[in-house]
Amino acid sequence: MNxxxxxxxxxxxxxxxxxxxxxxxxxxxxxxxxxLIPVKPLDRRRLxxxxxxxx
Amino acid sequence: MSFVTCQLCPKQCRIAPGQSGECxxxxxxxxxxRAVTYGRPCSLHVDPIEKKPLFHFLxxxxxxxxxxxGCNLHCTNCQNWEISQANPEEEPAYLCPPEQVIALAxxxxxxxxxxxxxxPVVFYEFALETSLQARAAGLRNVLVTAGYVNEDPWRxxxxxxxxxxxxxxxxxxxxYREVCGATLKPVQDALVIAKEEGVWVEVTNLVIPTLNxxxxxxxxxxxxxxxxxxxxxPLHFSRFFPRYRLKNLPPTSPKRLLRAREIxxxxxLHYVYVGNVPGSGGETTRCPGCGAELIPRVGYRLGEIRxxxxxxxxxxxxxEGVFE
Numbered sequence: 001m002n003x004x005x006x007x008x009x010x011x012x013x014x015x016x017x018x019x020x021x022x023x024x025x026x027x028x029x030x031x032x033x034x035x036l037i038p039v040k041p042l043d044r045r046r047l048x049x050x051x052x053x054x055x
Numbered sequence: 056m057s058f059v060t061c062q063l064c065p066k067q068c069r070i071a072p073g074q075s076g077e078c079x080x081x082x083x084x085x086x087x088x089r090a091v092t093y094g095r096p097c098s099l100h101v102d103p104i105e106k107k108p109l110f111h112f113l114x115x116x117x118x119x120x121x122x123x124x125g126c127n128l129h130c131t132n133c134q135n136w137e138i139s140q141a142n143p144e145e146e147p148a149y150l151c152p153p154e155q156v157i158a159l160a161x162x163x164x165x166x167x168x169x170x171x172x173x174x175p176v177v178f179y180e181f182a183l184e185t186s187l188q189a190r191a192a193g194l195r196n197v198l199v200t201a202g203y204v205n206e207d208p209w210r211x212x213x214x215x216x217x218x219x220x221x222x223x224x225x226x227x228x229x230x231y232r233e234v235c236g237a238t239l240k241p242v243q244d245a246l247v248i249a250k251e252e253g254v255w256v257e258v259t260n261l262v263i264p265t266l267n268x269x270x271x272x273x274x275x276x277x278x279x280x281x282x283x284x285x286x287x288x289p290l291h292f293s294r295f296f297p298r299y300r301l302k303n304l305p306p307t308s309p310k311r312l313l314r315a316r317e318i319x320x321x322x323x324l325h326y327v328y329v330g331n332v333p334g335s336g337g338e339t340t341r342c343p344g345c346g347a348e349l350i351p352r353v354g355y356r357l358g359e360i361r362x363x364x365x366x367x368x369x370x371x372x373x374x375e376g377v378f379e
Binding site: 035036037038039040041042044047048049051053054055 | 099100122134143150151171220
Protein backbone atom coordinates (compact mmCIF):
# COMPACT_ATOMS: atom_id res chain seq x y z
CA MET A 1 0.00 0.00 0.00
CA ASN A 2 1.16 3.45 -0.77
CA UNK A 3 0.69 5.63 2.32
CA UNK A 4 1.66 9.27 2.48
CA UNK A 5 5.39 9.71 2.29
CA UNK A 6 7.20 11.56 5.03
CA UNK A 7 7.93 14.38 2.58
CA UNK A 8 4.34 14.54 1.41
CA UNK A 9 3.11 14.69 4.97
CA UNK A 10 5.44 17.52 5.81
CA UNK A 11 4.42 19.45 2.69
CA UNK A 12 0.73 19.02 3.52
CA UNK A 13 1.31 20.17 7.09
CA UNK A 14 3.23 23.22 5.88
CA UNK A 15 0.55 24.05 3.30
CA UNK A 16 -2.21 23.74 5.88
CA UNK A 17 -0.44 25.84 8.52
CA UNK A 18 0.46 28.43 5.87
CA UNK A 19 -3.15 28.61 4.77
CA UNK A 20 -4.29 28.98 8.37
CA UNK A 21 -1.81 31.78 9.01
CA UNK A 22 -2.91 33.59 5.85
CA UNK A 23 -6.57 33.23 6.81
CA UNK A 24 -5.84 34.64 10.26
CA UNK A 25 -3.94 37.53 8.75
CA UNK A 26 -6.74 38.15 6.27
CA UNK A 27 -9.31 38.13 9.05
CA UNK A 28 -7.24 40.54 11.08
CA UNK A 29 -6.85 42.80 8.10
CA UNK A 30 -10.58 42.70 7.43
CA UNK A 31 -11.87 43.21 10.92
CA UNK A 32 -8.98 45.17 12.39
CA UNK A 33 -9.27 46.42 15.91
CA UNK A 34 -12.63 46.74 17.56
CA UNK A 35 -13.01 50.12 19.17
CA LEU A 36 -15.30 50.03 22.16
CA ILE A 37 -14.86 53.12 24.28
CA PRO A 38 -16.26 52.63 27.78
CA VAL A 39 -18.74 55.33 28.73
CA LYS A 40 -18.94 57.07 32.11
CA PRO A 41 -21.89 59.12 33.35
CA LEU A 42 -21.55 62.88 33.64
CA ASP A 43 -21.91 64.26 37.15
CA ARG A 44 -22.62 67.97 36.76
CA ARG A 45 -21.82 68.63 40.44
CA ARG A 46 -18.20 67.52 39.90
CA LEU A 47 -17.45 69.80 36.94
CA UNK A 48 -15.97 72.51 39.14
CA UNK A 49 -13.95 70.15 41.31
CA UNK A 50 -10.25 70.87 41.39
CA UNK A 51 -8.43 68.54 39.02
CA UNK A 52 -4.79 67.53 38.94
CA UNK A 53 -4.47 67.73 35.18
CA UNK A 54 -1.95 70.16 33.79
CA UNK A 55 -3.20 72.75 31.31
CA MET B 56 -5.12 45.83 2.41
CA SER B 57 -5.57 49.55 2.06
CA PHE B 58 -3.25 51.73 4.10
CA VAL B 59 -4.11 55.35 4.82
CA THR B 60 -1.73 58.20 5.53
CA CYS B 61 -2.75 60.70 8.18
CA GLN B 62 -1.84 64.21 7.06
CA LEU B 63 -2.65 66.02 10.25
CA CYS B 64 0.75 66.20 11.88
CA PRO B 65 4.34 66.03 10.67
CA LYS B 66 4.56 62.36 11.66
CA GLN B 67 2.37 61.52 8.62
CA CYS B 68 1.65 58.04 9.99
CA ARG B 69 1.00 55.37 7.37
CA ILE B 70 -1.70 53.32 9.02
CA ALA B 71 -2.59 49.69 8.30
CA PRO B 72 -6.24 48.56 8.43
CA GLY B 73 -7.46 48.36 12.00
CA GLN B 74 -4.43 50.13 13.33
CA SER B 75 -3.94 53.63 14.67
CA GLY B 76 -1.35 56.31 14.15
CA GLU B 77 1.10 57.16 16.91
CA CYS B 78 -1.59 59.23 18.59
CA UNK B 79 -3.63 56.03 19.23
CA UNK B 80 -6.96 57.58 18.31
CA UNK B 81 -6.80 58.18 14.57
CA UNK B 82 -7.59 54.75 13.21
CA UNK B 83 -7.87 53.17 9.77
CA UNK B 84 -11.31 51.60 9.79
CA UNK B 85 -12.25 49.96 6.49
CA UNK B 86 -9.81 52.12 4.58
CA UNK B 87 -11.05 55.40 6.08
CA UNK B 88 -9.25 57.42 8.71
CA ARG B 89 -11.46 57.94 11.77
CA ALA B 90 -10.86 59.99 14.89
CA VAL B 91 -12.60 57.58 17.22
CA THR B 92 -12.81 59.95 20.21
CA TYR B 93 -15.05 62.42 18.35
CA GLY B 94 -17.73 63.51 20.84
CA ARG B 95 -16.18 61.36 23.56
CA PRO B 96 -14.09 63.52 25.89
CA CYS B 97 -12.46 61.78 28.84
CA SER B 98 -12.12 65.04 30.79
CA LEU B 99 -14.62 67.87 31.29
CA HIS B 100 -13.82 70.60 33.80
CA VAL B 101 -14.53 74.22 34.57
CA ASP B 102 -11.10 75.77 35.19
CA PRO B 103 -9.77 79.23 35.90
CA ILE B 104 -8.33 80.47 32.61
CA GLU B 105 -5.04 81.17 34.45
CA LYS B 106 -4.54 77.40 34.67
CA LYS B 107 -4.02 77.03 30.89
CA PRO B 108 -1.97 79.32 31.47
CA LEU B 109 -3.44 82.37 29.74
CA PHE B 110 -2.75 85.64 31.59
CA HIS B 111 -3.74 88.16 28.92
CA PHE B 112 -6.99 86.63 27.74
CA LEU B 113 -10.19 87.25 29.72
CA UNK B 114 -8.30 87.18 33.04
CA UNK B 115 -10.24 85.86 36.00
CA UNK B 116 -12.82 84.08 33.83
CA UNK B 117 -13.91 80.45 33.98
CA UNK B 118 -13.20 78.29 30.96
CA UNK B 119 -14.92 75.05 30.02
CA UNK B 120 -12.04 72.65 29.42
CA UNK B 121 -12.20 69.37 27.53
CA UNK B 122 -9.87 66.65 26.31
CA UNK B 123 -10.03 63.25 24.74
CA UNK B 124 -7.37 60.58 25.18
CA GLY B 125 -4.37 60.42 22.85
CA CYS B 126 -1.41 62.55 21.86
CA ASN B 127 0.96 62.71 18.91
CA LEU B 128 3.88 63.38 21.25
CA HIS B 129 5.25 61.03 23.87
CA CYS B 130 7.06 63.35 26.25
CA THR B 131 8.87 61.41 28.94
CA ASN B 132 7.91 64.15 31.42
CA CYS B 133 4.21 64.30 30.50
CA GLN B 134 2.10 65.54 33.43
CA ASN B 135 -1.10 64.05 31.98
CA TRP B 136 0.29 60.77 30.71
CA GLU B 137 -2.59 58.73 32.15
CA ILE B 138 -4.83 60.15 29.44
CA SER B 139 -2.38 61.35 26.80
CA GLN B 140 -0.73 57.94 26.42
CA ALA B 141 -3.89 55.85 26.82
CA ASN B 142 -5.70 53.85 24.17
CA PRO B 143 -9.28 54.97 23.55
CA GLU B 144 -10.72 51.68 24.81
CA GLU B 145 -8.79 51.92 28.09
CA GLU B 146 -10.13 55.20 29.44
CA PRO B 147 -13.85 55.77 30.06
CA ALA B 148 -15.29 58.77 28.23
CA TYR B 149 -18.40 60.94 28.42
CA LEU B 150 -20.82 60.89 25.52
CA CYS B 151 -20.67 64.60 24.83
CA PRO B 152 -21.01 65.80 21.23
CA PRO B 153 -20.14 69.42 20.32
CA GLU B 154 -23.64 70.77 20.92
CA GLN B 155 -23.63 69.39 24.45
CA VAL B 156 -20.19 70.85 25.16
CA ILE B 157 -21.53 74.27 24.14
CA ALA B 158 -24.69 73.85 26.20
CA LEU B 159 -22.72 72.82 29.30
CA ALA B 160 -20.22 75.67 28.87
CA UNK B 161 -23.10 78.17 28.70
CA UNK B 162 -24.90 76.66 31.70
CA UNK B 163 -21.70 76.78 33.75
CA UNK B 164 -21.27 80.49 33.01
CA UNK B 165 -18.09 80.06 30.95
CA UNK B 166 -17.15 82.62 28.34
CA UNK B 167 -14.83 80.29 26.49
CA UNK B 168 -14.04 76.66 25.71
CA UNK B 169 -10.53 75.18 25.99
CA UNK B 170 -9.24 72.15 24.14
CA UNK B 171 -6.52 71.13 26.51
CA UNK B 172 -4.95 68.52 28.88
CA UNK B 173 -3.90 66.22 26.00
CA UNK B 174 -3.33 67.70 22.55
CA PRO B 175 -6.29 69.05 20.57
CA VAL B 176 -4.33 68.41 17.37
CA VAL B 177 -5.20 64.72 17.60
CA PHE B 178 -8.90 65.25 18.32
CA TYR B 179 -8.88 67.83 15.56
CA GLU B 180 -12.33 67.25 14.05
CA PHE B 181 -14.04 67.36 17.45
CA ALA B 182 -12.18 70.55 18.39
CA LEU B 183 -12.92 72.16 15.03
CA GLU B 184 -16.66 71.41 15.02
CA THR B 185 -17.03 72.40 18.69
CA SER B 186 -15.16 75.64 17.98
CA LEU B 187 -17.47 76.46 15.08
CA GLN B 188 -20.53 75.91 17.24
CA ALA B 189 -18.96 77.82 20.14
CA ARG B 190 -18.36 80.84 17.93
CA ALA B 191 -21.96 80.72 16.75
CA ALA B 192 -23.06 80.67 20.40
CA GLY B 193 -20.90 83.70 21.27
CA LEU B 194 -18.19 81.75 23.10
CA ARG B 195 -14.44 82.08 22.49
CA ASN B 196 -12.11 79.20 21.76
CA VAL B 197 -8.77 78.36 23.32
CA LEU B 198 -6.17 75.77 22.35
CA VAL B 199 -3.51 74.44 24.69
CA THR B 200 -1.17 72.55 22.46
CA ALA B 201 2.35 71.45 21.65
CA GLY B 202 1.81 72.85 18.16
CA TYR B 203 3.04 69.75 16.35
CA VAL B 204 0.77 69.98 13.35
CA ASN B 205 0.86 70.46 9.60
CA GLU B 206 0.23 73.88 8.13
CA ASP B 207 -3.10 73.45 6.32
CA PRO B 208 -5.10 71.86 9.14
CA TRP B 209 -3.46 74.24 11.61
CA ARG B 210 -4.48 77.35 9.68
CA UNK B 211 -8.05 76.02 9.49
CA UNK B 212 -8.17 75.46 13.24
CA UNK B 213 -6.57 78.83 13.98
CA UNK B 214 -9.32 80.59 12.05
CA UNK B 215 -11.85 79.53 14.68
CA UNK B 216 -9.49 80.01 17.62
CA UNK B 217 -9.25 83.14 19.75
CA UNK B 218 -6.30 82.30 21.97
CA UNK B 219 -3.69 79.60 22.32
CA UNK B 220 -1.05 78.62 24.77
CA UNK B 221 1.56 76.81 22.75
CA UNK B 222 4.42 74.89 24.32
CA UNK B 223 7.90 75.62 23.08
CA UNK B 224 9.43 72.76 24.98
CA UNK B 225 13.04 73.04 23.89
CA UNK B 226 15.08 75.17 21.57
CA UNK B 227 16.86 72.06 20.35
CA UNK B 228 15.81 69.59 17.69
CA UNK B 229 17.78 66.84 19.44
CA UNK B 230 15.88 67.30 22.71
CA TYR B 231 12.53 67.43 20.91
CA ARG B 232 13.44 64.07 19.34
CA GLU B 233 14.81 62.48 22.50
CA VAL B 234 12.25 63.66 25.04
CA CYS B 235 9.08 64.07 22.96
CA GLY B 236 9.51 62.03 19.79
CA ALA B 237 8.99 65.18 17.74
CA THR B 238 11.00 67.92 16.00
CA LEU B 239 11.46 71.64 16.60
CA LYS B 240 10.79 73.28 13.21
CA PRO B 241 7.07 72.43 12.87
CA VAL B 242 6.46 73.88 16.34
CA GLN B 243 8.24 77.11 15.44
CA ASP B 244 6.15 77.29 12.26
CA ALA B 245 2.92 76.65 14.17
CA LEU B 246 3.71 79.52 16.55
CA VAL B 247 4.31 81.95 13.70
CA ILE B 248 1.23 80.78 11.80
CA ALA B 249 -1.01 81.18 14.85
CA LYS B 250 0.19 84.74 15.21
CA GLU B 251 -0.35 85.39 11.48
CA GLU B 252 -3.89 84.06 11.76
CA GLY B 253 -4.72 86.54 14.50
CA VAL B 254 -4.76 84.13 17.43
CA TRP B 255 -3.73 85.62 20.79
CA VAL B 256 -0.63 83.53 21.56
CA GLU B 257 1.09 82.87 24.87
CA VAL B 258 4.09 80.55 25.04
CA THR B 259 5.01 78.06 27.76
CA ASN B 260 8.44 76.63 28.37
CA LEU B 261 8.81 73.95 31.03
CA VAL B 262 12.26 74.46 32.50
CA ILE B 263 13.77 71.03 33.16
CA PRO B 264 17.01 70.80 35.16
CA THR B 265 20.03 69.71 33.08
CA LEU B 266 17.99 69.55 29.86
CA ASN B 267 16.97 73.09 28.98
CA UNK B 268 17.77 75.24 32.00
CA UNK B 269 21.09 76.62 30.78
CA UNK B 270 21.29 80.33 30.06
CA UNK B 271 22.09 79.89 26.39
CA UNK B 272 19.01 77.75 25.69
CA UNK B 273 16.79 80.16 27.57
CA UNK B 274 18.23 83.17 25.76
CA UNK B 275 17.82 81.53 22.32
CA UNK B 276 14.24 80.56 23.09
CA UNK B 277 13.35 84.02 24.39
CA UNK B 278 15.01 85.62 21.38
CA UNK B 279 12.92 83.47 19.03
CA UNK B 280 9.73 84.54 20.81
CA UNK B 281 10.81 88.17 20.70
CA UNK B 282 11.90 88.22 17.05
CA UNK B 283 9.20 86.01 15.51
CA UNK B 284 6.16 86.52 17.71
CA UNK B 285 6.82 89.99 19.10
CA UNK B 286 7.94 91.47 22.42
CA UNK B 287 4.34 91.65 23.62
CA UNK B 288 4.00 87.84 23.57
CA PRO B 289 3.71 86.48 27.11
CA LEU B 290 6.25 83.79 27.94
CA HIS B 291 5.61 81.44 30.86
CA PHE B 292 8.54 79.63 32.42
CA SER B 293 7.03 76.72 34.23
CA ARG B 294 8.49 74.67 37.05
CA PHE B 295 9.20 71.01 36.28
CA PHE B 296 8.21 68.25 38.68
CA PRO B 297 9.42 64.67 38.18
CA ARG B 298 6.62 62.65 36.56
CA TYR B 299 5.97 59.67 34.30
CA ARG B 300 9.30 58.49 32.88
CA LEU B 301 11.41 61.44 33.92
CA LYS B 302 11.61 60.90 37.65
CA ASN B 303 15.38 60.94 37.87
CA LEU B 304 15.59 64.73 37.70
CA PRO B 305 14.81 67.10 40.58
CA PRO B 306 12.16 69.83 40.46
CA THR B 307 13.40 73.09 38.96
CA SER B 308 14.76 75.46 41.59
CA PRO B 309 12.74 78.69 41.88
CA LYS B 310 16.03 80.60 41.61
CA ARG B 311 16.62 79.11 38.17
CA LEU B 312 13.16 80.12 37.02
CA LEU B 313 13.63 83.67 38.24
CA ARG B 314 16.94 83.81 36.36
CA ALA B 315 15.15 82.60 33.23
CA ARG B 316 12.67 85.44 33.64
CA GLU B 317 15.52 87.91 34.00
CA ILE B 318 17.14 86.65 30.78
CA UNK B 319 13.89 86.84 28.81
CA UNK B 320 13.39 90.41 30.03
CA UNK B 321 16.95 91.29 29.00
CA UNK B 322 16.11 89.99 25.52
CA UNK B 323 13.24 92.47 25.44
CA LEU B 324 10.08 90.50 26.24
CA HIS B 325 7.51 92.60 28.09
CA TYR B 326 5.55 89.90 29.89
CA VAL B 327 7.50 87.03 31.40
CA TYR B 328 5.96 84.80 34.05
CA VAL B 329 7.11 82.09 36.41
CA GLY B 330 4.60 79.29 36.91
CA ASN B 331 4.15 76.52 39.50
CA VAL B 332 5.97 78.51 42.18
CA PRO B 333 3.24 79.93 44.43
CA GLY B 334 4.27 83.02 46.33
CA SER B 335 7.18 83.90 44.03
CA GLY B 336 5.37 86.94 42.69
CA GLY B 337 6.20 85.65 39.24
CA GLU B 338 2.58 85.46 38.15
CA THR B 339 1.65 89.12 38.50
CA THR B 340 1.19 91.17 35.33
CA ARG B 341 3.06 94.47 35.46
CA CYS B 342 2.89 97.39 33.07
CA PRO B 343 6.03 97.42 30.90
CA GLY B 344 5.76 101.21 30.83
CA CYS B 345 5.51 102.27 34.48
CA GLY B 346 5.93 98.96 36.33
CA ALA B 347 2.55 99.23 38.07
CA GLU B 348 0.76 96.00 39.04
CA LEU B 349 -1.94 95.46 36.42
CA ILE B 350 -3.17 92.04 37.48
CA PRO B 351 -1.88 90.82 40.86
CA ARG B 352 -1.97 87.01 41.04
CA VAL B 353 -1.31 84.44 43.72
CA GLY B 354 -1.89 81.03 42.19
CA TYR B 355 -5.27 81.29 40.48
CA ARG B 356 -6.45 84.13 42.71
CA LEU B 357 -6.52 87.60 41.22
CA GLY B 358 -6.41 90.99 42.86
CA GLU B 359 -7.95 94.11 41.38
CA ILE B 360 -7.43 94.35 37.62
CA ARG B 361 -6.00 97.78 36.87
CA UNK B 362 -6.61 97.78 33.12
CA UNK B 363 -9.42 99.81 31.53
CA UNK B 364 -10.18 99.60 27.83
CA UNK B 365 -6.90 97.80 27.28
CA UNK B 366 -4.78 100.49 28.96
CA UNK B 367 -2.80 100.75 32.19
CA UNK B 368 -4.76 102.75 34.74
CA UNK B 369 -1.56 104.37 36.02
CA UNK B 370 0.22 105.51 32.83
CA UNK B 371 -2.33 104.85 30.06
CA UNK B 372 0.08 102.62 28.15
CA UNK B 373 -1.76 100.00 26.04
CA UNK B 374 -1.67 96.51 27.59
CA GLU B 375 -1.56 93.80 24.97
CA GLY B 376 -4.13 91.04 25.25
CA VAL B 377 -7.87 90.41 25.11
CA PHE B 378 -9.53 91.81 28.21
CA GLU B 379 -13.17 92.25 27.15
